Amino acid sequence: MTISALVQRIEIDGQPATAAGLLWPALANPGHFTAMQVRGGKVRGMDLHLARLDAATREMFGQPLEGEWVRGLVRHILRDDIEDASVRVHVHAPDGKPSVMITVRPPTVLAETMEGRAQSLMSVPYQRPFAHIKHLGGFGQAHYGELARRAGYDGALLTAPDGEISEGAVTNIGFFDGASLVWPEAPHLSGITMQLVEAGLPAAGVPTRHARATLADLPSYSAAFVTNAWGVCPVRRIDDVTYAVDEKLMTTVSGVYEEVPLEAF
Template sequence: MTTPNPADVRRLEIDGAPATPAQLRLRALDGYGHFTAMQVRGGRARGMALHLDRLDVATRELFDQSLDGDRVRAAVRHALAGDGTPEGGLLLDAAVRVYVHAPEGVPSLMVTVRAPVELPATMAERAQSLKSVPYVRPVAHIKHLGGFGQAYHRRRVARAGFDEALLTGPDGAVSEGAVTNVAFFDGREVVWPDAPHLRGVTMGLLEPRLADAGLPTRRGPVFLRDLGAYRAAFVTNSWGVSPVCRVDDHDFPLDEELMRTVSEVYEGVPWDEI
């Protein structure tokens, strides 16, 4: 799972208009803010209510102001619509991010539009290898800017041949992936680590639905030393769900039944109008 390249941005708008150089300079020097990331298909996105709630709650915490969901929806729709020309027409499928800054004391929305991301078709092709690193994100419950620590560790684990960094705290307590949530399966229930983490939208969609598919879930401590107690693991983010094939030197065989169930639950989540 790679981090989006800024050079791949197809459109970038600030408060419903093309960004000016002055606005971009201001944001380049302002690392205080937050964002959400979503995949859009057919002009719709999964978990739109969770995205809007995330943005509103974080804006209240960071800037002491609310953020109206209709304003966010309008900004995303406007960025997807383009300028009406054939070259800049409506994009129904895309990867969208909504950033919130407050450079003049009032929340300002920056929307970026990139090409959509598609995971490989088979779970075996999606399988991720994770390398643990001693790092926990500051203010982990907010999807905030300034992810230097995550980027640093992801680059280091990639050089070691791994796909993703697994963030851990004291005593090897697992919290989350650098850009993912992680869950472990002991053969009976799915365990989401309860160490400090960001509750991703995909996690938020799966967690309350898995039990109805015969997969009870709970939150609890997960330690690197106890990985042998689990028979499978998977990661989630805005791109979807992928199995974990390895954490450090511990291999997880692909649990086809587990991943089929988790994938079917996720794929069954309706797409929301933006």
């Protein structure tokens, strides 16, 4: 997976970001966001992104967020010259009224093969507060992610004190038990890619369910994968438990995701 940190554009409420305008996002944590991969000026699951932003804005700031306004802001920042990009829509309320900051970076590119995408995860004793909100200020998950990378892993797997698994630091995780797909039922963020995949898997012949999943259960699964805005990746190792890449399963899961129509803003 290749990620560039270069920010191409930043706009706040449709205007180029200024130093004064960036003070609140830089110094205040209250806020939330959604992240999307834009291809050809289009995105998968736009309605889910807008619903996420509206629900979190209502919960955090007591006000709705108009979806068509957000669509227009994304169209405006992409203009006619950016077709592929990593886009983040941040919502703050510096004066009590929702304000939308959008950042545009180059797109994230996954390896072409599933073997090349395979991830290793280190379990860590941490669960996100208000896990159902994609909120800002996630020091714990970010720091544990960095500790995992220093230890030679690709990312962190968040767990409760009793070993119950909730989600990855920046991903959702699914486990295959040979017959059905298990999503951890512990508090977690329902990622957009996860929602799209979960909705399409039964029709593709893979039943899904939400159930308690623990570190002790890991050897009982035959395969695992993670989902994120950038797509679907198999998991090859969690701590000392290893998994072979199940090519058939991953072809099905990634196929379900890729068949979701891209929608213009």
